Amino acid sequence: MSKIMVSLPEELVHEIDEVARQRSMSRSALLAAAARREIARPNPSDVDDAIIRSEQRFRTAGRFEAADLVRRDRDSRR
Amino acid sequence: MTTLLVDISVLVKWFHSEGESQLAEARALREAARRGDIEARVIDLALYEMGNLLLRSLHWSGPDVADQLDDLIVICGSPLAVAASWLRQAAVLGAAHGLTFYDACWAATARALGISLVSADVRLLDAGLAEPPQAAVERLRLAPYS
Numbered sequence: 001m002s003k004i005m006v007s008l009p010e011e012l013v014h015e016i017d018e019v020a021r022q023r024s025m026s027r028s029a030l031l032a033a034a035a036r037r038e039i040a041r042p043n044p045s046d047v048d049d050a051i052i053r054s055e056q057r058f059r060t061a062g063r064f065e066a067a068d069l070v071r072r073d074r075d076s077r078r
Numbered sequence: 079m080t081t082l083l084v085d086i087s088v089l090v091k092w093f094h095s096e097g098e099s100q101l102a103e104a105r106a107l108r109e110a111a112r113r114g115d116i117e118a119r120v121i122d123l124a125l126y127e128m129g130n131l132l133l134r135s136l137h138w139s140g141p142d143v144a145d146q147l148d149d150l151i152v153i154c155g156s157p158l159a160v161a162a163s164w165l166r167q168a169a170v171l172g173a174a175h176g177l178t179f180y181d182a183c184w185a186a187t188a189r190a191l192g193i194s195l196v197s198a199d200v201r202l203l204d205a206g207l208a209e210p211p212q213a214a215v216e217r218l219r220l221a222p223y224s
């Protein structure tokens with residue numbers, strides 16, 4: 001297990017400690033869980049590019065209400 | 079961070095505009111997910127539903143459908159695999175609310191994970207198993223989309 005030194009705003013440290021206490025976790029365990037979650041999060045620039053590409057594909061899809069289209073498709077499986 | 083299970087009836091509104099209702103609310107959710115303020119997840123069924131919709135209803139080409147599904151995974155992360163115990167819950171919900179097993183899987187997953195299902199699908203909303211985008215935006219006090 002590596003030990004590291006990090007600098008955090010004092011108020012944030014208080015919040016971390018409070019949440020860790022409520023969840024019966026150590027401060028390190030809470031921070032590790034938060035870091036894992038952040039690492040697993042999609043890369044923001046990849047997400048931006050994917051959204052732009054998606055909007056471009058749907059631009060010529062025509063006029064429709066997604067909820068109606070989805071419902072029709074779901075009902076066809078009944 | 080709040081995690082939401084986002085139905086494809088809302089996900090399509092993230093990218094498509096013409097004729098859509100609740101567009102600003104759906105896009106507010108998208109932007110919150112993009113910023114990392116919320117986590118938007120889908121179940122594996124979403125890929126099949128989206129693929130079918132694009133292929134059969136919108137008549138997209140195969141490569142475009144495949145590309146769109148790839149992008150959906152980039153945006154929402156790997157879809158959640160529906161666990162065996164959730165299938166049991168889906169069967170109960172489907173029977174209780176007169177839903178198809180497919181529809182019930184969405185609601186059962188949200189229940190099992192203790193998260194909200196956000197949907198624009200009238201059948202899920204009428205069953206009280208999902209909240210509309212507007213309700214989610216208000217509940218989470220998300221910034222309006224402009």
